[in-house]
Amino acid sequence: MFHLPRHERCSSLFIEKVRHIPDSDLDALSSPEARKAYNMAREVAGDSHRTLAYIRFQLFRERVLWSEAKPKHRVEDMVFSYLRKRYPHFGLVLKTQRGYFGVWPDGELIRWPVEKDMNDVLAEVAAKVPEKAVWWDDQGEGLWDTFYNSQFISSRKNLPLFYKAMPKYYLENFPGLGVECRRVENGTLDAYIEEV
Amino acid sequence: MLPALSPACSPSLLPLAPPAPTKPADTPSSLSPTPIVLPYLPLPPITYIMGLHEKVRILSDAGKYDICASTSCANPPAVRPNASIGNVMPPGVCHSFTPDGRCVSLFKVLYTNACSMDCTYCTNPTCHRKESFQPKELCDAFMSLYMRNYVEGMFLSSGIARDPERTMDDILEAIELLRNKYRFGGYVHLKILPGANLDQIKRATAIADRVSINVEAPSSSLLSSIASNKEYGNDILLRQRWIKESIKKGGAPAGQTTQFVVGAAGENDREIIDRLWMEYRDMKLKRGYFSAFNPIKETPMEKEDGTPLWREHRLYQTDWLLRVYKFPRREVYGVLDDDGMLENMDPKLALARRTFDRPVDPNEADYRSLLRIPGIGPTSASRILEHRKRGGRIENIRTLKSMGAVANRARPFLMLNGWQASMERWWS
Numbered sequence: 335m336f337h338l339p340r341h342e343r344c345s346s347l348f349i350e351k352v353r354h355i356p357d358s359d360l361d362a363l364s365s366p367e368a369r370k371a372y373n374m375a376r377e378v379a380g381d382s383h384r385t386l387a388y389i390r391f392q393l394f395r396e397r398v399l400w401s402e403a404k405p406k407h408r409v410e411d412m413v414f415s416y417l418r419k420r421y422p423h424f425g426l427v428l429k430t431q432r433g434y435f436g437v438w439p440d441g442e443l444i445r446w447p448v449e450k451d452m453n454d455v456l457a458e459v460a461a462k463v464p465e466k467a468v469w470w471d472d473q474g475e476g477l478w479d480t481f482y483n484s485q486f487i488s489s490r491k492n493l494p495l496f497y498k499a500m501p502k503y504y505l506e507n508f509p510g511l512g513v514e515c516r517r518v519e520n521g522t523l524d525a526y527i528e529e530v
Numbered sequence: 531m532l533p534a535l536s537p538a539c540s541p542s543l544l545p546l547a548p549p550a551p552t553k554p555a556d557t558p559s560s561l562s563p564t565p566i567v568l569p570y571l572p573l574p575p576i577t578y579i580m581g582l583h584e585k586v587r588i589l590s591d592a593g594k595y596d597i598c599a600s601t602s603c604a605n606p607p608a609v610r611p612n613a614s615i616g617n618v619m620p621p622g623v624c625h626s627f628t629p630d631g632r633c634v635s636l637f638k639v640l641y642t643n644a645c646s647m648d649c650t651y652c653t654n655p656t657c658h659r660k661e662s663f664q665p666k667e668l669c670d671a672f673m674s675l676y677m678r679n680y681v682e683g684m685f686l687s688s689g690i691a692r693d694p695e696r697t698m699d700d701i702l703e704a705i706e707l708l709r710n711k712y713r714f715g716g717y718v719h720l721k722i723l724p725g726a727n728l729d730q731i732k733r734a735t736a737i738a739d740r741v742s743i744n745v746e747a748p749s750s751s752l753l754s755s756i757a758s759n760k761e762y763g764n765d766i767l768l769r770q771r772w773i774k775e776s777i778k779k780g781g782a783p784a785g786q787t788t789q790f791v792v793g794a795a796g797e798n799d800r801e802i803i804d805r806l807w808m809e810y811r812d813m814k815l816k817r818g819y820f821s822a823f824n825p826i827k828e829t830p831m832e833k834e835d836g837t838p839l840w841r842e843h844r845l846y847q848t849d850w851l852l853r854v855y856k857f858p859r860r861e862v863y864g865v866l867d868d869d870g871m872l873e874n875m876d877p878k879l880a881l882a883r884r885t886f887d888r889p890v891d892p893n894e895a896d897y898r899s900l901l902r903i904p905g906i907g908p909t910s911a912s913r914i915l916e917h918r919k920r921g922g923r924i925e926n927i928r929t930l931k932s933m934g935a936v937a938n939r940a941r942p943f944l945m946l947n948g949w950q951a952s953m954e955r956w957w958s
Contacts, residue, residue: 485628
């Protein structure tokens with residue numbers, strides 16, 4: 335139930351109520367309140383997991399990876415704890431509806447107000463990253479379009495399953511998912527020509 | 531308010547020094563009030579980009595029929611020595627899904643689509659355009675995707691260009707480059723080619739998180755009917771045993787898997803279940819994957835009928851009963867018809883209809899019986915027992931539902947407070 339305070343619709347009154355539920359009920363989920371608390375905690379964990387999965391980074395000065403997204407719940411710090419392990423030599427910036435969140439190697443997680451200019455935030459973080467983090471021949475973002483479009487097997491098309499895995503909320507609020515949106519809504523030109 | 535953030539997160543503690551003026555060329559386009567171009571990196575020559583994109587298109591298209599997309603690893607390695615980018619998350623991450631609902635979590639490509647095998651269901655032997663990666667190209671392409679958080683790791687398979695040992699060496703060279711020079715510490719799934727030698731398997735399990743070799747069909751005779759130059763015992767089962775031994779010594783922490791092409795060789799489901807069960811018992815397989823046979827143009831089997839997707843789905847459900855629920859194989863046979871095929875029905879429901887002749891009281895049933903009720907899985911069965919152990923009773927379906935059981939599926943098989951749902955109505 336550690337995640338409850340992060341839930342967007344969880345009141346302090348409910349958290350207090352959950353504190354008084356016996357551990358046995360919480361373990362077995364044998365009361366409606368226990369179940370509700372469990373479901374809320376799961377929603378937060380799920381949102382954190384999907385945010386981690388669906389953010390798409392852009393590169394700034396070969397030092398900073400930045401993205402924007404609108405997670406449903408207050409999960410930014412959970413996401414950053416994973417991202418820091420994944421990209422230890424990069425500066426990282428994520429803009430959400432709650433502000434800018436940023437971190438650099440060996441630095442603390444910092445939050446800036448949402449009114450601040452993105453360029454200033456990126457420059458500030460980039461200045462804290464001592465050396466270039468990208469040294470390979472970067473192939474750019476277009477490679478993802480090529481790869482993603484090659485993975486679809488038309489005989490298995492199953493849009494309900496797609497939307498179950500990628501709910502519309504995330505397609506609409508995570509700008510990095512443009513390739514997936516275009517593929518589902520319009521198909522590719524090749525597919526269109528083949529159908530015609 | 532955000533919980534559990536450090537005090538540094540407070541806007542009042544923002545750094546005081548004004549940021550250095552940003553060059554216009556460095557500003558991100560989508561968030562800036564004025565549109566600005568982003569030429570951060572000197573672009574490689576255009577011919578190289580086009581060539582690599584085309585290779586990725588061809589070799590990932592050829593690799594898409596390999597189903598495994600899992601990136602979970604219960605015991606991930608501690609930080610790999612020298613790793614500077616990438617990590618393994620124990621539950622795995624699915625970064626995207628295709629419109630067919632399949633997860634895209636790995637950069638799944640073939641190293642080469644040149645192949646000397648004669649698998650009749652596969653597109654590689656007949657494909658006119660042969661391509662191969664160079665190790666550096668493969669690593670550059672992968673790192674570009676990983677850095678932007680498009681994928682969770684690499685899945686590398688290959689056609690067998692003449693000599694399997696030589697092709698396997700090329701694959702290993704590419705992954706060793708990724709691990710050692712690019713210092714990638716994330717997830718790698720490596721395909722072992724039939725014919726790879728013991729030393730190569732040891733190298734593969736040392737650098738990959740998961741390795742696999744596809745059995746394709748459940749028996750030697752069935753495999754030879756669709757791939758005449760693959761030898762079941764020597765090329766596949768022997769290699770699986772070597773992999774098992776290497777894993778036992780600490781390699782490939784996510785274990786080994788395998789895949790069946792369902793329906794290509796005309797096998798029945800009982801043969802698949804038998805082989806799968808032996809794989810779990812003898813090869814310590816982590817899990818099996820099923821790919822419904824789909825006739826591909828210009829292959830020798832292009833005019834054959836494809837396998838319905840529901841058969842693949844029912845095999846996955848049956849596999850779940852064997853692997854997760856630990857149902858005995860003999861019990862699972864109960865859902866097969868006289869021809870050894872599964873019906874298009876949830877196998878757990880089919881088993882329950884054969885097993886229960888009266889409703890079950892969840893206040894008295896043991897774990898074994900609870901697990902056999904549709905809608906109750908290992909977690910909810912354990913919760914029921916825990917609740918009873920502490921003196922609680924299940925008075926109504928709502929309590930059961932709050933414990934995670936799927937009430938509508940379980941209801942027809944339950945008796946609560948002496949009240950019995952009408953099983954007859956369920957059957958009709």
